[in-house]
Every structure is written in structure tokens, then in C-alpha cells.
Amino acid sequence: MPLFGTFCVIGPGLIGSSVLRRLRAHPGLVDRLVVADRDPAVLERIRDLDLGDIVTEDMQKAVEDADCVMLCVPVGAIAPVAAAILPHMKPGAILTDVGSTRRSVVEALTPHLRDDIAYVPAHPMAGTEHSGPDAGFATLFEDRWCLLTPSGDAPQASIDRIANFWRAMGARIRIMDPDHHDTICAMVSHLPHLIAFTICGTADTLAEDMRAEVLDFAASGFRDFTRIAASDPTMWRDIFLNNSDALLSVLDRFSQDAAAMAEAIRKGDEKTIVETISRGRRIRRSLIENRQA
Numbered sequence: 001m002p003l004f005g006t007f008c009v010i011g012p013g014l015i016g017s018s019v020l021r022r023l024r025a026h027p028g029l030v031d032r033l034v035v036a037d038r039d040p041a042v043l044e045r046i047r048d049l050d051l052g053d054i055v056t057e058d059m060q061k062a063v064e065d066a067d068c069v070m071l072c073v074p075v076g077a078i079a080p081v082a083a084a085i086l087p088h089m090k091p092g093a094i095l096t097d098v099g100s101t102r103r104s105v106v107e108a109l110t111p112h113l114r115d116d117i118a119y120v121p122a123h124p125m126a127g128t129e130h131s132g133p134d135a136g137f138a139t140l141f142e143d144r145w146c147l148l149t150p151s152g153d154a155p156q157a158s159i160d161r162i163a164n165f166w167r168a169m170g171a172r173i174r175i176m177d178p179d180h181h182d183t184i185c186a187m188v189s190h191l192p193h194l195i196a197f198t199i200c201g202t203a204d205t206l207a208e209d210m211r212a213e214v215l216d217f218a219a220s221g222f223r224d225f226t227r228i229a230a231s232d233p234t235m236w237r238d239i240f241l242n243n244s245d246a247l248l249s250v251l252d253r254f255s256q257d258a259a260a261m262a263e264a265i266r267k268g269d270e271k272t273i274v275e276t277i278s279r280g281r282r283i284r285r286s287l288i289e290n291r292q293a
């Protein structure tokens with residue numbers, strides 16, 4: 001029994017094409033794949049990669065027969081795309097998205113919702129610094145968390161179907177409230193990206209001769225730390241602007257902690273320095289035990 005008859009992905013970039021690859025690798029999870037994007041070059045790649053049964057630029061047509069529509073577009077595009085397709089979706093279908101932020105997306109999208117369409121957003125905590133249809137891979141979600149933030153009135157049966165879908169992607173499921181989601185993601189995902197983008201800028205604004213050396217000698221420390229700074233500007237602009245309160249709040253806490261470490265170094269306070277490093281090391285090691293690193 002397939003999870004869905006017709007399954008539609010809008011925005012088959014890194015995340016969307018990884019979902020499509022997984023569905024192709026496990027035939028029987030869905031009967032038919034419909035793929036839409038506004039970029040003809042993306043659709044051309046999807047055709048070359050044979051990741052869709054129907055591949056079209058016409059989003060309204062794409063959703064007409066879909067039992068589930070998954071929006072994999074940047075956060076700022078989710079509500080406008082949802083508003084454009086919702087009147088064309090069939091009664092009883094499920095709308096989901098994979099956006100990295102929740103509260104502002106839900107607020108912008110809710111006025112467009114219909115009583116006969118369940119909206120069950122699900123954010124896979126998995127990705128890479130690469131984007132586009134060539135960046136995806138079928139195992140991306142294996143053993144990763146997928147955070148579901150269904151609205152209070154979403155039917156339990158629809159929540160279960162989306163949870164089962166992500167289990168079939170290989171993910172582990174957690175259901176949470178949108179604000180809680182945004183606070184957690186600000187800490188574990190949005191702040192690290194902000195710091196990585198910024199530290200590359202800091203290195204780049206060093207004096208000319210130093211800058212060349214920074215690039216020459218950026219050994220594994222700088223390189224590991226800044227991998228995520230290679231990520232897509234549109235995606236991250238949208239995330240920062242759509243989760244600004246939670247992000248600014250954790251940035252403030254981080255700045256206080258960095259200032260405390262600076263003060264310990266200034267005063268030669270070995271105890272605080274060692275405690276801070278040991279705590280960080282313990283936490284990093286526990287990530288590996290938790291299979292998230």
C-alpha cells in the first residue's frame with residue numbers, strides 16, 4: 001500500500017531532490033511523482049535525472065491531482081507559493097513544507113488555508129552546504145530528526161501520514177510547537193551559520209597580506225568550522241529574517257558568553273578557560289554519541 005498516490009514536490013533543490021531520490025530508490029512508497037519549480041534549468045536537470053513522472057513549470061496544474069504537496073522552496077517563498085496553489089489542490093489532500101523556520105511561515109500561510117486541506121509542516125534536521133537538484137542524495141535523512149509542527153486543528157490521521165512518510169525517508173520524528181521549534185533551531189542551526197558567515201568576513205577584512213596567508217594556512221580548524229558558510233544566500237537571508245527574534249536572543253547570549261571567555265583570557269583565569277573548553281568538548285562528544293554529527 002503506497003503512502004500517497006500522487007506526490008508533488010515544488011522546489012526540487014537539495015532537500016526536494018533528496019526526497020525524490022529516496023522515493024525513486026524505494027518504489028512503492030508513492031505511485032506517481034509530480035515535480036514543479038519556477039526555474040526551467042532546475043526542471044531540465046530533474047528530467048535528466050529521471051526524478052519525476054510529470055515535470056512542469058505550471059505549479060497550479062502540478063498540484064491538481066496530488067494527495068500530498070511538499071513545498072521545498074526557500075522560507076520566504078513558502079507562503080506565496082502556498083497561496084497560489086491552495087485553491088487548486090484537491091479536497092482531502094495534505095500540504096506540507098520543509099522550511100527551516102516556523103512561526104512567521106505559519107502566520108503568513110494560515111489565512112490561505114482551506115478546511116478540507118490539512119497543513120502539516122515537517123522540518124528535516126539534515127542538509128549540506130550545497131544546493132540545487134544535483135546536490136541531493138537518497139540517504140540524506142537517515143537517522144536525522146524531522147521536526148513536525150502541525151497546527152492544533154490538523155487531523156491526527158494526516159499527522160500520522162506525514163510522520164510515516166519521514167520515517168520512510170529514514171528519519172526520526174519529534175512533534176513540537178512552532179515557537180519551541182524556532183528557539184531550538186536558532187541555537188543549533190541559525191546561530192552557527194551566522195557565526196560562520198561572519199567569521200569568513202572577518203578573515204576577509206584582514207590586511208591584504210594577512211588575508212592571503214589566512215587562505216593559504218586555513219587548515220582543518222578554520223575549514224571545518226566554516227564549512228556551512230558555503231551555504232546559499234537566499235535560503236539563509238530568509239531564515240535570518242524569518243526567525244529574527246529567536247536568533248537575536250541566542251546571539252545576545254552567545255555574545256555574553258564570548259565576552260566572558262575574553263575576560264577570562266584577559267585576566268589569565270585558567271580555571272574558567274579550562275572549564276569552558278572542557279564543557280564544550282563534552283557537549284561536542286555527546287553529539288557524536290547521539291548520532292547527529
Ligand SMILES: NC(=O)c1ccc[n+]([C@@H]2O[C@H](COP(=O)([O-])OP(=O)(O)OC[C@H]3O[C@@H](n4cnc5c(N)ncnc54)[C@H](O)[C@@H]3O)[C@@H](O)[C@H]2O)c1
Pocket residue numbers: 010011012013014015016036037038039042072073074075077081098099100101123124125126127128129130131132133232235239
Ligand atoms: N539546505 C539545508 O540544509 C536545509 C535543511 C532543512 C531544510 N531546509 C529548507 O528546505 C527548503 C529548501 O532548501 P534547499 O537547500 O533544498 O534549497 P535549494 O536552493 O537547493 O532549492 C530550492 C528550490 O526552490 C526553487 N524556488 C525558489 N523560489 C521558488 C518559487 N517562488 N516558486 C517555485 N520554486 C522556487 C528554486 O528554483 C530551487 O530549485 C528551504 O525552506 C530551507 O530552509 C534546508
Ligand SMILES: O=C(O)C(=O)C[C@]1(C(=O)O)C=C[C@@H](O)C=C1
Pocket residue numbers: 099100124125126127128129130188189190228231
Ligand atoms: O549540515 C548543513 O550543512 C546544514 O546546514 C544543515 C542544517 C543545519 O544547520 O543543521 C541547515 C538548515 C536546516 O534547516 C537544517 C539543517
